[in-house]
Amino acid sequence: MVDIYLVGVGGQGIITASKIIGDAAVFAGKNVLLSETHGMAQRGGSVVCTARIGEVSSPLIPDGQADVILSFEALETLRARCMSSEKTIVLSSMERVTPLSVSAQKLKYPTPEEVEVGFKGISARFLFVDARRLALEAGVGMSPNIVMVGALAGTGITGLPRKDFEKAIELNISRKLKGNLDAFAKGFEIGKRAAP
Amino acid sequence: MLVRSKPPYPSIGSYRVPESFADSWKRYFHLLPNDISVMDRLLEAPPGSKVLLLGNEAIARAALEAGVTVATTYPGTPASEIGDALARVAKQAGIYFEYSVNEIVATEVAIGAATSGVRALVSMKHVGVNVASDALLTFAYTGTRGGFVLVTADDPSCHSSQNEQDNRYYALLGGIPLLEPSNPQECYEMTKQAFDISEQLELPVIVRTTTRVSHVRGPVLVGEIRRGAAKKEFVKDPKRFVTVPAVARVRHLVLLESLKRAEKASEDSPFNLVLKTGTGGSRGVITSSAASNYVLDAAKEMRISLDVLKIGFSNPLPSKKIIEFLKSHELVAVVEELEPVLETQVRALAQQASARTRIVGKANGVFPRAHEFDQAIVARGLAAAFGIGSLPKSVSSPDTCELPLRPPVLCAGCPHSATYFAVNKATNRKAIFASDIGCYTLGVSPPYSTADLLVCMGSSVGTAGGLAKVNELPVIAFIGDSTFYHAGVPGLINAVHHGHRFLLMILDNRTTAMTGHQPHPGSAKDPCGEEVSPVSLEGVVIGCGVKWMRVVDPYDLKTTVETIKDALAQPGVSVIISRRECALIAPRDAKGAIAKKQFIDQEVCKKCRTCVDKFQCPAISSIDKVQTIDEALCAGCEFCAQVCPHKAIKEAK
Numbered sequence: 001m002v003d004i005y006l007v008g009v010g011g012q013g014i015i016t017a018s019k020i021i022g023d024a025a026v027f028a029g030k031n032v033l034l035s036e037t038h039g040m041a042q043r044g045g046s047v048v049c050t051a052r053i054g055e056v057s058s059p060l061i062p063d064g065q066a067d068v069i070l071s072f073e074a075l076e077t078l079r080a081r082c083m084s085s086e087k088t089i090v091l092s093s094m095e096r097v098t099p100l101s102v103s104a105q106k107l108k109y110p111t112p113e114e115v116e117v118g119f120k121g122i123s124a125r126f127l128f129v130d131a132r133r134l135a136l137e138a139g140v141g142m143s144p145n146i147v148m149v150g151a152l153a154g155t156g157i158t159g160l161p162r163k164d165f166e167k168a169i170e171l172n173i174s175r176k177l178k179g180n181l182d183a184f185a186k187g188f189e190i191g192k193r194a195a196p
Numbered sequence: 197m198l199v200r201s202k203p204p205y206p207s208i209g210s211y212r213v214p215e216s217f218a219d220s221w222k223r224y225f226h227l228l229p230n231d232i233s234v235m236d237r238l239l240e241a242p243p244g245s246k247v248l249l250l251g252n253e254a255i256a257r258a259a260l261e262a263g264v265t266v267a268t269t270y271p272g273t274p275a276s277e278i279g280d281a282l283a284r285v286a287k288q289a290g291i292y293f294e295y296s297v298n299e300i301v302a303t304e305v306a307i308g309a310a311t312s313g314v315r316a317l318v319s320m321k322h323v324g325v326n327v328a329s330d331a332l333l334t335f336a337y338t339g340t341r342g343g344f345v346l347v348t349a350d351d352p353s354c355h356s357s358q359n360e361q362d363n364r365y366y367a368l369l370g371g372i373p374l375l376e377p378s379n380p381q382e383c384y385e386m387t388k389q390a391f392d393i394s395e396q397l398e399l400p401v402i403v404r405t406t407t408r409v410s411h412v413r414g415p416v417l418v419g420e421i422r423r424g425a426a427k428k429e430f431v432k433d434p435k436r437f438v439t440v441p442a443v444a445r446v447r448h449l450v451l452l453e454s455l456k457r458a459e460k461a462s463e464d465s466p467f468n469l470v471l472k473t474g475t476g477g478s479r480g481v482i483t484s485s486a487a488s489n490y491v492l493d494a495a496k497e498m499r500i501s502l503d504v505l506k507i508g509f510s511n512p513l514p515s516k517k518i519i520e521f522l523k524s525h526e527l528v529a530v531v532e533e534l535e536p537v538l539e540t541q542v543r544a545l546a547q548q549a550s551a552r553t554r555i556v557g558k559a560n561g562v563f564p565r566a567h568e569f570d571q572a573i574v575a576r577g578l579a580a581a582f583g584i585g586s587l588p589k590s591v592s593s594p595d596t597c598e599l600p601l602r603p604p605v606l607c608a609g610c611p612h613s614a615t616y617f618a619v620n621k622a623t624n625r626k627a628i629f630a631s632d633i634g635c636y637t638l639g640v641s642p643p644y645s646t647a648d649l650l651v652c653m654g655s656s657v658g659t660a661g662g663l664a665k666v667n668e669l670p671v672i673a674f675i676g677d678s679t680f681y682h683a684g685v686p687g688l689i690n691a692v693h694h695g696h697r698f699l700l701m702i703l704d705n706r707t708t709a710m711t712g713h714q715p716h717p718g719s720a721k722d723p724c725g726e727e728v729s730p731v732s733l734e735g736v737v738i739g740c741g742v743k744w745m746r747v748v749d750p751y752d753l754k755t756t757v758e759t760i761k762d763a764l765a766q767p768g769v770s771v772i773i774s775r776r777e778c779a780l781i782a783p784r785d786a787k788g789a790i791a792k793k794q795f796i797d798q799e800v801c802k803k804c805r806t807c808v809d810k811f812q813c814p815a816i817s818s819i820d821k822v823q824t825i826d827e828a829l830c831a832g833c834e835f836c837a838q839v840c841p842h843k844a845i846k847e848a849k
Contacts, residue, residue, distance in 0.1 A: 009602065019413065022248045026415045032248070033379070034413035038273050038356065044814055045604035057379070058489035059412045062497075062571045079599055099602040103808045103818035104642070107600040171237075 001054035008072030013145035018049040023168035035059035088123040093131040127194040138182035147187035154191020243420040252277035254380040258387035263424030265314035268302035271711035272321030273356035274410040275349035283723035298682040299324035310344040313428035319347040337447035339398040343391030352568035362535040367511040374511035380414040408486040459512040467508025474501030480525035490574035522551040529581040530557035609779030609831025614750035616644040622760035632656035634676035654683025661696035671698040678708040678716040692741040705778040744770040753838040789832025793848040800844035
């Protein structure tokens with residue numbers, strides 16, 4: 001059983017990322033359940049998806065029980081703290097989308113150090129991924145989400161073969177497939193650093 | 197500088213309607229999830245294969261396999277993807293699909309088809325059934341010939357809704373068979389089976405999902421798609437289908453007889469089954485829908501042994517099966533989300549059968565009656581109900597409440613933002629705002645605060661009449677284009693006829709934006725790209741008898757403010773159509789701008805904060821007292837340049 005908690009901001013391709021994980025699991029012959037945020041809850045708001053791989057009935061992950069927090073945005077990483085425990089691996093994009101409340105209520109956006117410190121003593125590992133830069137290097141600036149999927153695959157924690165992830169990317173992405181597979185590969189290499 | 201002298205789409209007749217819905221999808225591909233996949237899994241997944249489907253997509257696939265001929269809907273979260281999936285494949289699959297004007301019309305179109313003998317599917321969100329109920333409840337009297345399935349997607353916890361009503365009551369109210377899937381595979385199996393049940397009983401069947409069923413993806417083992425008959429001949433039978441009182445009285449008795457047969461079907465249904473956790477035992481749980489998933493996972497986590505009677509065919513209930521289950525267990529917990537629909541009936545059955553089983557549930561305060569469940573809630577309830585099992589270790593949640601919140605907001609370039617800024621400027625916030633259902637409801641939050649009353653689709657127009665009768669302040673009603681067609685028109689007729697005095701602003705962004713840009717009666721093409729007759733908003737407004745109507749471009753601040761002031765001086769109901777295509781589907785230049793991208797000239801900026809305190813745009817931020825525009829996020833609508841009182845916002849080079 002592997003529980004992956006995906007967080008970020010509406011528009012970052014989180015549902016696509018979760019679908020790739022789901023398809024990869026189906027290709028590998030595993031049971032999988034994904035849940036996602038739609039409608040009113042999107043529109044630039046915080047978005048949460050879950051992916052549970054294994055024999056399980058309910059799609060929601062109980063608090064503190066995520067094996068992986070896969071975050072596409074730094075502030076949202078910190079907000080997901082309640083899902084983590086000593087077994088959790090945190091993979092966070094360094095991407096930053098400033099919420100309007102920072103401007104309107106004169107609040108402060110946390111620094112990368114504050115995000116990382118937030119998980120000190122709570123989770124097993126923390127890895128920042130410069131997903132935007134790696135996506136640009138692969139020639140697919142719009143695909144930091146694919147880099148993050150690569151990082152997840154690179155940790156090996158899902159137990160799913162790399163080829164099934166790649167097959168799932170082919171199924172879900174029709175534009176710039178080669179660039180996206182490159183982005184995945186770059187993420188994969190980084191993800192190895194957080195392997196248990 | 198874009199200040200247009202004329203609205204972009206001028207008068208009645210020469211309506212400039214954006215290109216087809218399908219084409220605009222392709223053009224703004226980068227704005228949408230990159231999921232227009234190489235293979236359309238819905239249609240092309242081969243029989244016998246396991247394919248990852250959303251609960252809603254599984255319903256669509258099942259309808260195709262059941263040979264559905266007519267499918268209708270009005271979009272609404274969490275039901276939208278049923279219609280969207282069918283819209284995408286309708287042409288190829290050879291079925292008729294429409295986004296109807298509202299849920300009751302969607303239901304009626306499906307009734308017309310099903311009573312002729314073909315299979316029909318109608319889907320909607322839970323509150324849509326309130327609109328459809330007038331047709332649905334009497335349709336249960338006439339019954340159907342072809343299989344008729346209504347899917348209602350309920351929304352416990354109101355993720356995207358104005359209430360969390362429990363639509364299982366509609367099944368009880370109407371005497372309508374009810375199926376409740378708990379995952380995508382069951383969505384598929386139950387929907388397919390629902391068509392057969394409907395034809396066997398000659399009754400409509402309701403399939404009820406919840407957000408955590410409709411919006412869950414999982415592997416679905418699919419079968420073969422088959423085509424239903426495209427044409428049938430309606431066989432006249434007025435003593436059945438024309439519900440004058442004499443017919444209705446007889447048909448009610450027929451319905452009650454049919455329900456007896458339905459109970460037999462429920463008794464025999466494979467969807468009502470006993471599962472075991474651990475070794476099973478004397479402790480039982482009766483559960484349904486999403487709650488059943490939490491029961492199974494919680495019991496596993498707590499290592500407790502239970503017999504679980506999972507009810508999938510839940511109206512009529514399988515009485516014999518339930519009584520037998522009660523009699524063979526000393527203690528039974530009823531675990532269901534929202535209303536105690538199962539529980540009340542189970543208690544009644546226990547009383548009828550003189551069962552001595554102790555029953556726990558909502559009546560004992562063991563399970564809550566509001567909001568959706570999760571594994572932790574169910575685990576706590578099971579522990580309390582059975583006084584056993586170690587509760588899962590409680591996790592001390594680190595405090596995250598000091599983090600800046602990120603509530604949903606109107607997008608960069610959203611024409612509603614511009615309209616609301618203009619309204620506040622024109623009224624100095626001294627007005628009462630009757631709002632409605634759509635993206636524009638987000639105007640409730642600061643800085644706009646342009647929503648004071650909202651109950652349901654179309655309510656802005658009706659409530660504005662009552663507000664205006666008893667208040668001194670001017671009243672402004674806001675309604676979107678799709679919502680106006682859906683339920684705003686009768687309200688407007690009423691306002692004109694009774695001389696209510698208020699301003700109705702129709703926020704016409706040329707699409708049904710909130711639910712995913714579905715077309716509506718103002719669109720020139722249907723979702724399959726076929727030409728349809730656009731129904732002009734102006735024509736409808738004038739047809740309702742409105743004497744004062746103007747069309748403005750909300751991106752033109754000055755004209756919009758003046759027009760609003762003019763409108764509020766009118767003696768009766770006045771209408772302003774504020775027309776601008778949704779920024780997510782509006783044509784953009786090579787740089788991604790609707791007109792021109794902007795920047796803030798820091799030498800001119802006086803730090804007055806108007807652009808962040810009175811206006812709101814995701815591209816404009818104020819960090820450490822410096823206001824800037826994120827060029828990547830900027831939609832290039834040029835509206836902020838009109839908002840800035842110091843002309844510090846300029847065209848980006």
